[in-house]
Amino acid sequence: MKRNVSIKSMKYEDFNDNEYIEQMLKELRDNGTNVIVGCLDDVIEWGRSNSLWPLTFATSCCGIEFMAIGAARYDFARFGFEVARSSPRQADFIMVAGTITNKMAPVLKRLYDQMADPKYVIATGGCAISGGPFKKSYHVVNGVDKIIPVDVYIPGCPPRPEAMLYGLMQLQRKVKAQRFLGGINKGISEKEYEKMMRKDTSRTEDYRDYDESGLA
Amino acid sequence: MFDFGIITGWIHTQLTSVMSEQLAIFLECVIVGILLLLVYVIVAIIMIYMERKVCAAFQCRLGPTRVGPWGSLQVFCDVFKMLTKEIITVRHSDKFLYNLAPFIVILASVMAFACIPMSRGLEILDFNVGVFFFMAASSIGIVGILLAGWSSNSKFSLIGAMRSGAQMISYELSVGLSILTIVVLTDTMQFSEIVMRQEDGWFIFKGHIPAVISFIIYLIAANAEVNRGPFDLPEAESELTAGYHTEYSGMHFGLFYVAEFVNLFIVSSIAATIFLGGWMPLHIPGLDGFNAVMDWIPGFVWYFAKAFFVVWLLMWIKWTFPRLRIDQILTLEWKYLVPIGLANLLLMVIVVVFKLHF
Amino acid sequence: MRTTSNIDMENKLDIKEKIAAMEPSAVWSDAGDGMFRVPVSSFRPLAEKLKNEEGFDFLRSLTGMDWGEEGLGCVYHLENTATGENVVISTADADRDNARVPSVHDLWKGANFNEREAYDFFGIKFVGHPDLRRLFLRDDWQGHPLRKDYDMALNPLNMENEGNEDEAPSYEMTPDGGYILRRHPLFEDQEYVINIGPQHPATHGVLRFRVSLEGETIKKIDVHSGYIHRGIEKLCESLTYPQTLALTDRLDYLGAMQNRHALCACIEKAMGLEVSDRIKCIRTIMDELQRIDSHLLFIACLSQDMGALEVFFLGFRDREKVLDILEQTTGGRLIQTYNTIGGVQADIHPDFMKKTKEFIRYMRPKMREYQEIFTDNVIVRKRLTGTGILSREDAISFGATGGSGRASGWACDVRKRHPYAMYDKVDFEEITFAAGDCFDRYMVRVKEIEQSLNIIEQLIDNIPEGEWQMKVKPVIKLPAGSWYTAVEGSRGEFGVFIESRGDKFPYRVKFRSTGLPLVSCIDTISRNAKIADLIAIGGTLDYVVPDIDR
Incomplete structure (x- = not known):
């Protein structure tokens, strides 16, 4: 079975400037799947792509435009994105809106780690993509893709809300082009994960002894 | 008024004719249970969709538009998303309680949901102390929330849980008092009876002043009871990120989310049942023609219309009012609502004793 | 516009004479807005007089400076809110490795954070400051970035989670003229401290508060900023x-x-x-x-x-x-x-x-x-x-x-x-x-x-007619x-x-x-x-x- 990826009321030609999603689509078309798995996958991806909840996260200017797309004129609720969660556990994607500094970088990484799979990252604005106007600064990370994997880049300083919506639709397209069954949900075992995380947080772990009763 | 008791009775006789009584009752229980869960889920889906559309309307927005007509399939997308999302267990948390908490909340919600009569003959749990049972069942939910906050090993969650403990237990009192006021008027605690007694006029009209007061108290207290704004302190987004469910992800969070909305529906339908006649059509004594016309509209339509009207009222309040502070919430309850509720109860007793009601 | 600058000028003359009388070692320099340069040793007494006697109660700005060979120091912009007088004072310590300037946090509360900032950027040690931690950069940051001799390669991106400094250092003067470093605990052991931020919907960005709570009541707040310090x-x-x-x-x-x-x-x-x-x-x-x-x-x-x-x-x-x-x-x-x-x-x-x-x-x-x-x-x-x-x-x-x-x-x-x-x-x-x-x-x-x-x-x-861009040389x-x-x-x-x-x-x-x-x-x-x-x-x-x- 061949899966089709389309976004409602958007022509395909308006979208094909994104090479790596094109690549994903091609792979998807070339390797057909079992009908049942394919149909199920289609439904799941349809659901996932239309219900991407953002994490309320913003560091600077782009954050205001992020609020603007939530507000009345641009209204990303139309796409089902409006349930902005403040807890990273419940969010589906993190929109890195603004500059990430050296001090913020570990925090951002941690936020990303705290999110539940499947999770996505959108780098919004020049600062998040490459450091933007602050590229030469001593305290600015030159692109969040150095810290966490980025799915969609939205250029601009800050990007217009229309550009953000376009970027969000690209993310929807990417989600639709994925295979949930046997694909992205093939995670690592809990033990491996635990090991990985422990390596990462060992420093803070030593820092304070936890009380197993539940209160640290 | 069509009585669904005829259908259920017919099914029962059909079943007993082919199998033993016990087996038939067991089978009926299973069917009823499945139906209950089905209705529960449907209500949840409608509620979430309604919330998103209603709040969009209040906020000069459109709300979901892109999946299905008017975005009506939005909630199904959310469900698929939630179901496929990873469930995170937090290290250093009390794993058993952590996993148990969302189910306690949903269990309490389903039990309370089962008490509500939806149409004549369409009641699942209906016995002589139904009001009592409802109060007891719905308060189990607090335990779930407290457990969730306690077992997550997160300071935000704990503060959220403590807030909800203080808030929900306090407001339970006002809910009880306002329902008690109507119980005094009806002298029954059985929900189906309460509805039947409103045949010649809804209690909010029959009980006039004390009934209206207790209706208002009930709306405020019930709103607080289900943690909806302006009383959404336990999950106050701008203060505690997500309150007691900060650490929950995937379907665990989904259960809290669903329970919140269905709880809102439950308290609204209790308000509709007790004050606005439940499935009972609008009857005005003396106008028989009018009453006959009203009877043409099926009971469950009346019931859902009233319940969703109250839901809409509460949503309006939620999206317009800012959140209260914890001390203000407790002041409102203990210094205002409880004394007023007690005085109102006394007033109702006087009204009933001297037959001043309609 | 012209009239106000004249008033400014008169004020300046007036206060100029007063300061010259108060502190003979203060040197007036006319370049730009004009400012007084005071030696470190006589800075604190002058600041006290300006605050308590002359009514300069508003510290408009405190700027850390690296003057190269003249050393490290600060520029203080002061204003008298009653009369509108303004004065600019600067001081510098020539010892670049161990620059010390007396703290004025007790005269102007606003100086507290500004001095922490100057310490962070230049490494100026403010003697008597109660809490001289870094304000913007990580506690384990090497060097002080706004110094002219700062080496950019000193601090590569550090992805390790940042620990919390639970003690506030302060430099105090001993009677014999030396300085000692003291440490004060920020929070007691049994305090219930929660973190609000850096990712929090209500901090309007990436500010972080460490809040000590007693029930719901706030006992103390420790502000951490610098999560969006872009230099x-x-x-x-x-x-x-x-x-x-x-x-x-x-x-x-x-x-x-x-x-x-x-x-x-x-x-x-x-x-x-x-x-x-x-x-x-x-x-x-x-x-x-x-x-x-x-x-x-x-x-x-x-x-x-x-x-x-x-x-x-x-x-x-x-x-x-x-x-x-x-x-x-x-x-x-x-x-x-x-x-x-x-x-x-x-x-x-x-x-x-x-x-x-x-x-x-x-x-x-x-x-x-x-x-x-x-x-x-x-x-x-x-x-x-x-x-x-x-x-x-x-x-x-x-x-x-x-x-x-x-x-x-x-x-x-x-x-x-x-x-x-x-x-x-x-x-x-x-x-x-x-x-x-x-x-x-x-x-x-x-x-x-x-x-x-x-x-x-x-x-x-x-809106009057006229040019919307004056003629300006390309290189300014x-x-x-x-x-x-x-x-x-x-x-x-x-x-x-x-x-x-x-x-x-x-x-x-x-x-x-x-x-x-x-x-x-x-x-x-x-x-x-x-x-x-x-x-x-x-x-x-x-x-x-x-x-x-x-």
Whole structure:
């Protein structure tokens, strides 16, 4: 079975400037799947792509435009994105809106780690993509893709809300082009994960002894 | 008024004719249970969709538009998303309680949901102390929330849980008092009876002043009871990120989310049942023609219309009012609502004793 | 404009003589605005006299400096709020490795955070400062970045989670003239400390509070900033003057126009360039539109923080109208990059006046809507009235300018104190309240929207003809000296301090943050409040985090 990826009321030609999603689509078309798995996958991806909840996260200017797309004129609720969660556990994607500094970088990484799979990252604005106007600064990370994997880049300083919506639709397209069954949900075992995380947080772990009763 | 008791009775006789009584009752229980869960889920889906559309309307927005007509399939997308999302267990948390908490909340919600009569003959749990049972069942939910906050090993969650403990237990009192006021008027605690007694006029009209007061108290207290704004302190987004469910992800969070909305529906339908006649059509004594016309509209339509009207009222309040502070919430309850509720109860007793009601 | 600078000059002469009499070792230098250079040993006594006897109660700005061979030091901009006198004092310690300057945190509370900043950037040890931790950078950061001899390779990206410094170091003087390092615990062992931020919906960006709680009551707040410290001041030192303009918009993005206005005005002052009335008028209108935009966002965010989401959307709905007007002329929604040195980027759009007038007609009745839905709401009143009281003395001492200062009864509007652009020619009221609580801080902003509409209304039909860009040489070099110019930003006094050595690059640029004083007073005003109050206090103080961190 061949899966089709389309976004409602958007022509395909308006979208094909994104090479790596094109690549994903091609792979998807070339390797057909079992009908049942394919149909199920289609439904799941349809659901996932239309219900991407953002994490309320913003560091600077782009954050205001992020609020603007939530507000009345641009209204990303139309796409089902409006349930902005403040807890990273419940969010589906993190929109890195603004500059990430050296001090913020570990925090951002941690936020990303705290999110539940499947999770996505959108780098919004020049600062998040490459450091933007602050590229030469001593305290600015030159692109969040150095810290966490980025799915969609939205250029601009800050990007217009229309550009953000376009970027969000690209993310929807990417989600639709994925295979949930046997694909992205093939995670690592809990033990491996635990090991990985422990390596990462060992420093803070030593820092304070936890009380197993539940209160640290 | 069509009585669904005829259908259920017919099914029962059909079943007993082919199998033993016990087996038939067991089978009926299973069917009823499945139906209950089905209705529960449907209500949840409608509620979430309604919330998103209603709040969009209040906020000069459109709300979901892109999946299905008017975005009506939005909630199904959310469900698929939630179901496929990873469930995170937090290290250093009390794993058993952590996993148990969302189910306690949903269990309490389903039990309370089962008490509500939806149409004549369409009641699942209906016995002589139904009001009592409802109060007891719905308060189990607090335990779930407290457990969730306690077992997550997160300071935000704990503060959220403590807030909800203080808030929900306090407001339970006002809910009880306002329902008690109507119980005094009806002298029954059985929900189906309460509805039947409103045949010649809804209690909010029959009980006039004390009934209206207790209706208002009930709306405020019930709103607080289900943690909806302006009383959404336990999950106050701008203060505690997500309150007691900060650490929950995937379907665990989904259960809290669903329970919140269905709880809102439950308290609204209790308000509709007790004050606005439940499935009972609008009857005005003396106008028989009018009453006959009203009877043409099926009971469950009346019931859902009233319940969703109250839901809409509460949503309006939620999206317009800012959140209260914890001390203000407790002041409102203990210094205002409880004394007023007690005085109102006394007033109702006087009204009933001297037959001043309609 | 001319008259006010004359008054400034007279004041200066007056205070100049007084200081010369007070401290014979103080040296007056005339370059730029002119300042006194005081040796470190006699700085503290002079500062005490200025504060206690001469009434210089407002520390406008404290700038750390690296003067190369003259050592490390600070520039203090002081103002007497009663008389409006201004004086600039600087001091330097030639010992670069161990520069020590006496702390003035007890004279001006605002100095507390500013000295921590100067320590962070230059490594100047402030003797007697109670809590000399780094303010912006990580505790394990190597070196001090704004020093001229700082090595960029010292600090690669460190992805290890940052530990919490639980002890505050302080340098104290011993009787025999030496210095000792003391450490004070920040929190007790048994305190329930929660972290609010850096990722938190109500901190308006990436600010972090460590809050010690007793139940729901706040016992102490430890502010951590620097999560969005982008090193703009250091970047400016390697950019030519026109290039530096690009960064100001991104400081306080809700005061983009005003920030850039301040920097342009400062450079123009240094160049001795007087801009045409048309430019002044356009800049004034743009500043006021920006102010309306910012205040609308303030109302929106405050209501969102308090849980009344409907008003959030109303605020954004009206804000889009302002953005439409700005976008038509400047091409940008948030970052407008409109002001240039000696003018503006482009003349106003032909429809500008029509649209602005339409907006004024639209906005006036809308204010009533906010009044009905939000201001008059009983819960809003209950939650805002009486919480987070900032006294007038504290406001001045912390340097909490803008709406927050005016709510405490301090008439601190730069537009009135040191009129610039067209503000001395328009008739508007400076809104002040007395209580200094959250509600007053909110009301100041609401009333200021109306005043801004008045200002725009007076100017919009009377934009004089003239050039919109003065003739400026392509390469701009400022004479040696230092200048300070302030404008009334959306949330307080936004100042720019430039020190030039006659080059085409500035030697040092310092932006007086509008938000840093506001954040420094948050511990004082939210003690014994509830968590929910902290959110309301943070909302009404109306800080923008990138502006604090720079």
